[in-house]
Every structure is written in structure tokens, then in C-alpha cells.
Amino acid sequence: MQNFVFHNPTKIIFGHDTIPTIGPETTVYGNRVLLVSGTGSAEKNGVLRQVRESLAAATATVIEHPGVRSNPVLSHVRSGIELAKKHDCQVVCAVGGGSVIDEAKAICAGAVVAHDVWKFFTGKKSITSPLPLTTVLTLAASGSEMNSGMVITNEETRQKFGFGNKKLHPRVSILDPSTTCTVPLDYTAYGAVDAIAHVLEFYFTTLDPHTPVQDRLMEGLVLNSMESCNRVMARPDDYQARADLMWTATLALNGLTGAGLGKVGFPMHMIEHSLSAFYDVAHGAGLSVVIPAWLRSQSSLQPERLAQFARRVFDCRGEDTTLLATEGIARLEQWFAAVNSPTRLQQLNIPARDIPEIATNALALGKVWRIDGYDQERIEAILRLADGNSSTPEC
Ligand code: NZQ
Ligand code: ZN
Numbered sequence: 001m002q003n004f005v006f007h008n009p010t011k012i013i014f015g016h017d018t019i020p021t022i023g024p025e026t027t028v029y030g031n032r033v034l035l036v037s038g039t040g041s042a043e044k045n046g047v048l049r050q051v052r053e054s055l056a057a058a059t060a061t062v063i064e065h066p067g068v069r070s071n072p073v074l075s076h077v078r079s080g081i082e083l084a085k086k087h088d089c090q091v092v093c094a095v096g097g098g099s100v101i102d103e104a105k106a107i108c109a110g111a112v113v114a115h116d117v118w119k120f121f122t123g124k125k126s127i128t129s130p131l132p133l134t135t136v137l138t139l140a141a142s143g144s145e146m147n148s149g150m151v152i153t154n155e156e157t158r159q160k161f162g163f164g165n166k167k168l169h170p171r172v173s174i175l176d177p178s179t180t181c182t183v184p185l186d187y188t189a190y191g192a193v194d195a196i197a198h199v200l201e202f203y204f205t206t207l208d209p210h211t212p213v214q215d216r217l218m219e220g221l222v223l224n225s226m227e228s229c230n231r232v233m234a235r236p237d238d239y240q241a242r243a244d245l246m247w248t249a250t251l252a253l254n255g256l257t258g259a260g261l262g263k264v265g266f267p268m269h270m271i272e273h274s275l276s277a278f279y280d281v282a283h284g285a286g287l288s289v290v291i292p293a294w295l296r297s298q299s300s301l302q303p304e305r306l307a308q309f310a311r312r313v314f315d316c317r318g319e320d321t322t323l324l325a326t327e328g329i330a331r332l333e334q335w336f337a338a339v340n341s342p343t344r345l346q347q348l349n350i351p352a353r354d355i356p357e358i359a360t361n362a363l364a365l366g367k368v369w370r371i372d373g374y375d376q377e378r379i380e381a382i383l384r385l386a387d388g389n390s391s392t393p394e395c
Helices: 019-027 047-055 074-086 098-110 177-182 183-202 210-234 239-251 267-279 283-298 303-314 321-338 350-366 377-383
Strands: 009-016 032-037 061-065 091-097 131-136 149-154 159-164 171-176
Touching: 009 019, 019 047, 019 091, 019 131, 019 171, 032 047, 032 074, 032 098, 047 061, 047 091, 061 074, 074 098, 074 149, 091 098, 091 377, 098 149, 098 171, 149 210, 159 239, 159 267, 159 350, 171 239, 177 321, 183 210, 183 239, 183 267, 183 283, 210 239, 267 283, 267 350, 267 377, 283 303, 283 321, 283 377, 303 321, 350 377
Parallel strands: 009 171, 032 061, 032 091, 091 131, 131 171
Antiparallel strands: 149 159
């Protein structure tokens, strides 16, 4: 157990019929509100109507910034920043999934500075005092509703970079699981994969050999991600299943699992973000291809850790650590396939000849994120493990 400070300032209001609280929870920070939303789902399922009514009842003046697309792009962030500055917005309200919330965070940060917002993502500028943010979450996946991270794609440089600062935590997030009942099964599965990835990034990169508290918490979150996703697959309008998946995804990346682990990293995300930047694949779909490959690249490096994961999450039995490690990875990959999340680059229509360019792009993010131990060759080897046509090269 390493020293740690755990402080998560985001207030969570969880449950059905909670959306009407967004108005008063937002106008406490000011009446000129920039309302950020996606490309249509929140309009269609009535969530945006409820949010508008609540903001109006709280006497907010609302300026709308719709059209955030999945894998949000810098050009749309910049137009949101211009709108926030033009109307002197005092607070931002995001209604949507991780893409909408992340873009809203970037707008909060960029609306109060004169320099370009991308400078935050390349480490050239640090966050000072971003606008306050409130959110209504509509998709269980990223954890952005309760964390300090944001991920934006610079279309000109084809870089999808993540950046975090504790001042970016939403002040309040409304989590009403019924809003996710309209999420199609593919994005439901991608969200569960993303939550599993957030846990595995820490589970397999901590250097501390003795973390029993965090291990059980993380193993439980992986199990809950799979079990609640399975229940949603069986009954998409199962409120309790949607509630379990929503809270699991939030807990998977709100800082709790990492407390006490010491230094951890995001090597799987480092690689996946290049897939999303180049091919605009859904984040979770990219991860279900990268995760098994990255885990296989770890087989000879941490067989005991992989064997513990196999025993505790999939109840694999046996004494042979190498066999257990292999079986655990295979069982996770089988679950990805069972919920129709891709497990090979081919399924994302990504040709093997692009692997070198993808690796170079991922390496650039690895440098910004200070992820040690990865070079061009190693990332290419991991990507070849994800390429169904390659034999299993050594990593
Ligand atoms: O734009 P709309 O119409 O809302 O459609 C969205 C989008 O097409 C749709 N959707 C969202 N809520 C819905 C719904 N459809 C029906 N009913 C609803 N209730 O789902 C699609 C995907 O939405 P998106 O927000 O892109 O998904 P997600 O929540 O998985 O967010 C993905 C983004 O989060 C970033 C990823 O990089 C990616 O850009 N991440 C953010 C992190 C963070 N801030 O900590 C960490 C994550 O690792 C991740 O990198
Ligand atoms: Zn993620």
C-alpha cells in the first residue's frame, strides 16, 4: 500500500427522476449556462427536454452548443469556447456520454484563457481556473462524469490526446440509469469494455506487489461490468442492470481503484487512442482489440498477476501459472466476442500495413503521458498480436 491522497469533489446524484435537480444544481454557479450536447440521442429520448425545463425553471439563460460527436474533435471544442466567451457564460452543463462531457471540460478550460486550448493537451500550458461544470450522464462508460480527465482529437495532427487536472472535476453529475435504456447494445458493450479497461490499466501496471484491498475492488468491478452488461444484453430496459453498469463504470475511473497503488499507467489506452484518432472507431471497440493483445504481451512479464486475475475473475483452476495466465486472457477475449465487441484489427477494417504508422502515433502520446518502456518495435509487436493474420510474435 503506497501513500495516497484520495479527494473526489464531484457530487453524484444517482437514480431515477433525478434530472430535474440539474437546474438548481447548475445555476448555483451562475445563470448564463452553456448547454453542451451530442448529435441527437438526448433530443430523441427526451433527456434534453427535461434538462431545458429544469434550467428554465431555475431562471437560467441557456446558450446551446449541440453536435458533439463521438471521439470529440478540437475544431468543435474551439467553436464551443468562442460561444462561451461571446455570451460570457458562467457555467457549462453537459448532457451526454464521455465525448460530450470531455468536450465540455475542454470548453471550461479554454473559455477562461487567451491561448489555444490544445496547449493544455501538449503540456505547454496548465489549467488555472476553468468554468464550473455540471453533467447529466446518458451512457455508462468513460467515468468522465466523476473524474478530472478529458480526451480530444486534433483532426489536423491526427492526435487523440488525454489530459487531466483536478480542477476539471464536474461539480455535480446526475446519473439517472433510465437515460441509458436507449443506448444500443453495441455501445452498451463498448462501455462495459471501457470500464474493464480502466480497471485493468491499474491492475496490471501497479508496481506494488501487495495491494489486496485494491485487487478485490478492481476484480469486483470487472465482474460487475461483465455481469451487469450480460443482464442488459438479455433485457435492454432492465433498470437495475443499467443502474449496476452505470455505477460500476463511474467507480472504474474515479480515482478510488488507483488509491494506494503508487505509479500506474494507461498503455492500452495509449495504443487505442491512435485507433480512434486514425479510424474513428468507438473507444470501447478499439479497446477490446487492444486489451487481449496487450495482456498477451505481458504473459512472460507478470504471469502470477495474470494467474491471480484468471483465478479470481474467471474461477480458473490449476497450479500451472502460465496455463492459468493464458486461460484468463482467453476467457476475457471470449467475453468480448460474446457481447459482439471486436477482438481483431481486421474486424475494425484496420489493415496490418498501417501498424507502423499507428505505433508511431501511439508512441507520441506515450511520451506526453510519460509511459516508460515502450518503443516503436514493442508497440508494433503488440499490434501484431491484435492482427488476426500475424503469428504470435514475442513481445
Ligand atoms: O451524440 P449522441 O446522439 O448522444 O450519440 C452518442 C454516440 O453516438 C450515443 N449515445 C450516448 N448516450 C446515448 C446514446 N445513444 C442512445 N441513448 C443514449 N442515452 O452513443 C455514442 C457514443 O457516445 P460517446 O459519448 O462517444 O461514448 P462514451 O461515453 O464511451 O465516450 C467515449 C469518449 O470518452 C473518452 C473516449 O476517448 C471517447 O472520446 N474517454 C474519456 C475518459 C475520461 N474523461 O476519463 C476516459 C476514457 O478512457 C475515454 O478515453
Ligand atoms: Zn477508456
